[in-house]
Amino acid sequence: MTDTKDTNSSGEVLRVENLSIQFGGLKAVDDLSFHVNDKEIFGLIGPNGAGKTTAFNCITQFYRPNRGKVIFHTKTGAEIDLVGQPVHKVIKLGLVRTFQNVELIRELSLIDNVLIGGHIDFKASIFEQALKLPRARREEKEMREKAEQVLSFLGIVDRKDLPAGGQPYGVLKKVEMARTLMCEPKLIILDEPAAGLNDSETEELAASIRTIRDKYQCAILLVEHDMRLVMNICDRICAISFGKFIACGMPEEIQENKQVQEAYLGVEEE
Amino acid sequence: MDKKLRGPVIINRIYQNSYVRYLLFGLVLGMLPAFLSVTGMNSSYIVNIGGVVIYSIVALGLNLLLGYSGLISLGTAGFMGLGSYIAGYVTATLELPFAACILLVILIPTLIGVLVGLVSLRISGLYLAIATLCVSEILRKTFEEFDMFTGGFSGLKAKYPVIFGIGLSREQTYVFLVVILVLVMMLTHNLVSGQMGRALHAMRGSEVAAQAMGVNILKYRLIAFALATAYAALGGALYIHFIKYSYPAVWTLSMSLNILAVVVVGGLRSIYGTVLGALVVFAVPDLILKRIPVIGSINGISYIFNGILIILIIMLYPQGLAKLVNDIKALVVRLLRKGDVKRD
Numbered sequence: 001m002t003d004t005k006d007t008n009s010s011g012e013v014l015r016v017e018n019l020s021i022q023f024g025g026l027k028a029v030d031d032l033s034f035h036v037n038d039k040e041i042f043g044l045i046g047p048n049g050a051g052k053t054t055a056f057n058c059i060t061q062f063y064r065p066n067r068g069k070v071i072f073h074t075k076t077g078a079e080i081d082l083v084g085q086p087v088h089k090v091i092k093l094g095l096v097r098t099f100q101n102v103e104l105i106r107e108l109s110l111i112d113n114v115l116i117g118g119h120i121d122f123k124a125s126i127f128e129q130a131l132k133l134p135r136a137r138r139e140e141k142e143m144r145e146k147a148e149q150v151l152s153f154l155g156i157v158d159r160k161d162l163p164a165g166g167q168p169y170g171v172l173k174k175v176e177m178a179r180t181l182m183c184e185p186k187l188i189i190l191d192e193p194a195a196g197l198n199d200s201e202t203e204e205l206a207a208s209i210r211t212i213r214d215k216y217q218c219a220i221l222l223v224e225h226d227m228r229l230v231m232n233i234c235d236r237i238c239a240i241s242f243g244k245f246i247a248c249g250m251p252e253e254i255q256e257n258k259q260v261q262e263a264y265l266g267v268e269e270e
Numbered sequence: 271m272d273k274k275l276r277g278p279v280i281i282n283r284i285y286q287n288s289y290v291r292y293l294l295f296g297l298v299l300g301m302l303p304a305f306l307s308v309t310g311m312n313s314s315y316i317v318n319i320g321g322v323v324i325y326s327i328v329a330l331g332l333n334l335l336l337g338y339s340g341l342i343s344l345g346t347a348g349f350m351g352l353g354s355y356i357a358g359y360v361t362a363t364l365e366l367p368f369a370a371c372i373l374l375v376i377l378i379p380t381l382i383g384v385l386v387g388l389v390s391l392r393i394s395g396l397y398l399a400i401a402t403l404c405v406s407e408i409l410r411k412t413f414e415e416f417d418m419f420t421g422g423f424s425g426l427k428a429k430y431p432v433i434f435g436i437g438l439s440r441e442q443t444y445v446f447l448v449v450i451l452v453l454v455m456m457l458t459h460n461l462v463s464g465q466m467g468r469a470l471h472a473m474r475g476s477e478v479a480a481q482a483m484g485v486n487i488l489k490y491r492l493i494a495f496a497l498a499t500a501y502a503a504l505g506g507a508l509y510i511h512f513i514k515y516s517y518p519a520v521w522t523l524s525m526s527l528n529i530l531a532v533v534v535v536g537g538l539r540s541i542y543g544t545v546l547g548a549l550v551v552f553a554v555p556d557l558i559l560k561r562i563p564v565i566g567s568i569n570g571i572s573y574i575f576n577g578i579l580i581i582l583i584i585m586l587y588p589q590g591l592a593k594l595v596n597d598i599k600a601l602v603v604r605l606l607r608k609g610d611v612k613r614d
Contacts, residue, residue: 060482091484103479105471107539115465116472120484122465126493129464130457140464179483 011038012073013187013219014059014095019068021058028054029065030243036187036219038073041209043234044223045254047264051243052223053100056189060097061087075186092120094186098179100195102172106165110156110175113164114147117182143182150178153215154208170201174208181212187219188212194226202226206233231255239263289456295542296452299323300445316444317513318556323447324508326548327454329532330541331501336530337538338462339494340474341390342399346529348406349499351413351521352379353506358426358516359419368431368511375507376500383499387492406526413518425517428510443512450508454501455541461497462539470494524573528552531576535583537590546591551576 015035021028029051036042046052058065061082070082075094082090090096096117104113121143124136151157154174164172173193180188193209194202206229213220224230230237231251238248241263247254254260284290303316328350335341353375360371386405390398413420420426430443438446461467469490472480477487510516528551536547555572559565568574587594 062478062481086486087481088484088486091482097482099476099479099482103476105475108468108471112468112471116468116480116483116485119465119469119472124465126461126466129466130461132460132464136464183484 012036013038013040014073014221015069015071016055016059017069017071019055019058019065019070021054021063021065028243029058029240032068032240032243032245034238034245034248036221037236038186039213039217039219040235041213041220041222041233043230043237043251044221044240045225045227045230045237046240046246050241050263052240053191054243055240056097056191056223060095060189061085061090073186075184091183091185094183095189096180096183096185096187097189098173098176098191098193100191102169102176104164104172104175104179107163109161109163110167110171111144111147111151111160113175114150114178114182115143117179118143118147120183147178147182150181151175153181153211154178169196170204173197173201173205177208177212181216184216185218187221190220190222190224192224193222194224194229202229205229209233288459292452292455292459295455295545296448299451300448303441303444315557316440318553320444320447320512321509322545322548322553323444323451324505324512325529325532325552326545327451327508328502328505329529329536329544329548330454330458331498331505332529333533333536333538333540333544334458334462334470334501335494335498336533337540338467338470338474339491341491341494342395343386343402343495343498344399344523344526344530345386345402345406345409346498346502347521347523347525348409349379349383349502350506350509350525351516351518352382352409353503354510354516354521355413355420355426355506356503357507358428358510361431361511362426362428363419368433372504372507375503379503380496380500383495384492386499387495390491390495391488403523403526406521406523410518410521413521421517423518425515426510427515429514431511447508447512450504451545454504455545458541462541466490466493528576531580535576535579535591537592540590540592543590543592543595546595550579550591 012035017033019029019032032051032055034044044052044055054063057063058068059070059082061084065083068083072080072082072093072095074080080093082093082095085093105116108116122139124133124139127133128136148157148160151160154177156171156174156178159167159171164175167175177188177190177193190209193205197205209220209222210233212218222230222234231254234251236249237251237254239246239254239257239260246259246263247257249257302319306315306319328346332343332346335343356378357371357375360366360374361368382405386402389401393401414422417423430438430440431446432438433446462470469480469485472483472485473487473490480490481487506516532547532551533544534547535550536545537543555575559571559575565571583590
């Protein structure tokens, strides 16, 4: 634990150390280490089946890693090893994620979907909610205003009362992003945000990821296939293949890295 | 011009308040027997309509579980029966006041409901339905065997409730039931429109996503089950004090299925729809079908009717009667608007 304390001064938000997880005989993530700095846009890339999403699930505790640490610097400034934390507690520490195939509730309006992201900030008990006592009333009002602000920041506030089912995919992606912003996170993890978006939507997404970082002062870790998006917006990139670390650095460095090219395009034989 | 508008605007604003609408609804429902007696109908209808009110309360609980949380239960009848026996025992045998009975009736079954909720963490879907059915059957067997509390096969009797020393008549009890229903509808409305309701929605949508948003699945499953059993037990307590008896043969699977039918027919996640569903499932067979000459004499006509109804609703209108009513309302509004445009 001593070494993590020194690095704290450099403004780290997440540090993954020797992360490993095995499914049967398959090492999906093998001794992976990297760190994400505060207010940084960090990309995790790799060919299909490289273990990106698995690594991601290990960080958010949907999977329990066999080995390794996931040190997270919380909103209050404490350092916590996320491994072993209950999944629903992770968001309270300031780490929130989105999903590859947008996970919204079709029957609820957009603003209600966003309000789910504020779940942990409600303090009123069930009884207070059932009787609509002052605290429950006030919280509901405050959170609703906050959700409206987030929606207008992302430019979709005019649709707030429409049900999520039937909205265009690009809008749903934004709603999911808005949902993560409700808890004022320190780190947002985006799981393939560009999946299913067309070129212009992807460009719009890149812009909004940057503005989110600037406005909400949080770090963003994205797991992504779309190379253009990654190279375009990331400050630093970590490339992995078959669960193993290959390289980590600035976008240009990664682009020129031989091993990365081999992992993506295959080794030239002869 | 302004003065002319102000009146309707205020009325409209009051009408927009959902609590006012629940009160109005309660008022209409409460007046129903008086209205029916004016039209010359037999006053025994009040028993049927009172039953509808009770089943509405129970079905609202199941709707929280099935509609909002996406968890199924076939144990409703067992918990309703449990509520009725506890209530009957407390007021008739122990001769404690009615308020004490309501408290105990909500407390004890809710604790058992929490236990079922714990079990539900391991299983879901069809298996959860089977497990809750087993709980219900165990309860029913208990009602038969523990005859010193339950009166065994011959059942337990109770009187109309005594509230603050005033013994209610049948008509007054009916009004009391409507008051309870309106209160339950309001509480349910508050619960589902706030943080808890959204958490239940999230849990139904995707447990993984719900957890990522900080929803504790264990906690909310327990809450959903506790609420559903509390509503069912409350319904049971009201049942024994309105119908005046409770015996094991009432609390069978067919009762649970009827409550399930109420939710499906009325509309998942609809409060008014649930009451409408209860009216259709429980009142239509007794009040209308049984009066029709040939059809009425068929044994088990209510089962046939409910079965056909469920099939039709699921095939043609999966969102239930609540959606149908809304669609009709929208259609009427559209037709009226068209009329306005033409006049211009």
